[in-house]
Amino acid sequence: MHVSHLALHNFRSYELVDVPLGPGVTAFVGRNGQGKTNLVEAIDYLSRLSSHRVSSDAPLIRAGAPQAVVRAAVVKDGRTAVLEVELNPGKSNRGRINKSTLPRVRDLVGLVRTVVFSPEDLTLVKGDPGDRRRFLDDLLVLRAPRLAGTLSDLDRVLKQRASLLKTAGHARRGSSSQDAALSTLDVWDAHLARVGAEILAERLALVEVLRPYVGAAYATVARGATRDDAALAYRSSFDLPGSVAAAPHRPDRGDLTEALLAELGRRRGDELDRGVCLVGPHRDDLLLSLGRDPSDPTSRLPVKGYASHGESWSFALALRLASFDLLRAEGDDPILILDDVFAELDAERRAQLAALVADAEQVLVTAAVADDVPEALRGARYLVGGGEVTRAPDPESV
The missing domain is CATH 3.40.50.300 (P-loop containing nucleotide triphosphate hydrolases)
Structure with a gap:
């Protein structure tokens, strides 16, 4: 092309x-x-x-x-x-x-x-979680364009749900207006659990398939590095079900939907107090790590805060190269x-x-x-x- x-x-x-x-x-x-x-x-x-x-x-x-x-x-x-x-x-x-x-x-x-390398890529390593979520979602859509609609649905659900949380949180406790808002919130909780589970499942599977590409790319662009140095992990806003944690490359959407719905119920009080959605894929992060912690060889060091400027650039390049190699391998x-x-x-x-x-x-x-x-x-x-x-x-x- x-x-x-x-x-x-x-x-x-x-x-x-x-x-x-x-x-x-x-x-x-x-x-x-x-x-x-x-x-x-x-x-x-x-x-x-x-x-x-x-x-x-x-x-x-x-x-x-x-x-x-x-x-x-x-x-x-x-x-x-x-x-x-x-x-x-x-x-x-x-x-x-x-x-x-x-x-x-x-x-x-x-x-x-397209795959774009730019000076802004350093934000993938040093920026906010939103930058890394956007990286994952852009790659998801390039692999499966139908997910553009799913992501749009997620954004719509989150906006509607945030509005309801504010309305219910400001209404007098036990009033008819609060009861109506909470009843409607139940419906949007179900929407968020369904759409959120789909995006979460896709992201988890993507991280699993992308991981070896990132390791290989980092070993190529960083001096003296090996394929095992760079690592990715997905951090969800809630504890993943055991079935999903055991098989993230093929996550069960039904289990994720139920777990999301349960977590939404558990955190509802906090969400009403703050007027924001605290649970869902919009609160997740892609964790980037490099090498091992000398004090604990079983743990990895996060790139953000520990990597040098050169290592951070190499990791950012590796993420883009891995995206290119994955897309090339699939088409x-x-x-x-x-x-x-x-x-x-x-x-x-x-x-x-x-x-x-x-x-x-x-x-x-x-x-x-x-x-x-x-x-x-x-x-x-x-x-x-x-x-x-x-x-x-x-x-x-x-």
Whole structure:
């Protein structure tokens, strides 16, 4: 799979731009702030309908423009399809395939698969649990696009349930309004248990299948590391049933649903007091560990707080490489996006990363300085500056 053409209208800094692309490596070179990342961000947006840089669509629309359009010609198995998303501030976005409007914009998700390496990846290691949950959920959706709807359902249930918790918590104890809110809350508890169990089961299974890929990737990018050094573990907001803990690679959704419902009942008083949902996959975390605790060889050290800056970067790279390798093993190569990542790495790590990804079907690189792009990723070059994207005659002329 690769993108053969990208067209943007009022996306980020571009009023209008058309860029022909092809398989292999393409590098966008230009000074910071000139719009090179905007180009690869647009392709990634088509993949997930979200940006790796911002949490909402508003910054993606050019200032003063009524809407933005991202259009890409995607080649898979020799066939070309034109995918398009129209971003409409204050209204629903629209998706199209070959000019035909889709019933739901999220039907675009997964038709293009991307893996993005960026400076923001360090938040996977040093950031909040939400960053690691988003990493897992993005990968889930790329593997099974139907889960985009399940995640949307989870978000809707959590918002509705939080509103009910606040209403019931503020109502006078024993009043008719509180009784009505609590009765409705029972219904939404059942919804949360069902949808939450599905997401939890998918995440648990993903962590199990991803774990060996992360170990292998870390051993490749970190000096002197072995496959056993880097480890992943999933931490749930409640104790998992014994059947699930014993077989996380194939979790029983029925057992998870019952356990979630029971925990919701147990924590209801706390939730009413605080007015927030305290139980569910939105409270979970992906635990990252590296090496062994010298004082207790049976325990691992968490990456956050113990790893050096270089080790943290290596772990973040390993997570992205593992995602790429897993998606590749399960189907077509995803489009690999290396967004200004080489400026953050020393020469050895640059060369290692380049060697690992050079054979991907399509690699898109952004760099402020042409010399930051390793020799193994020499290919087509575009100069980005002044709102224009210009093809360089050959790499040596950049």
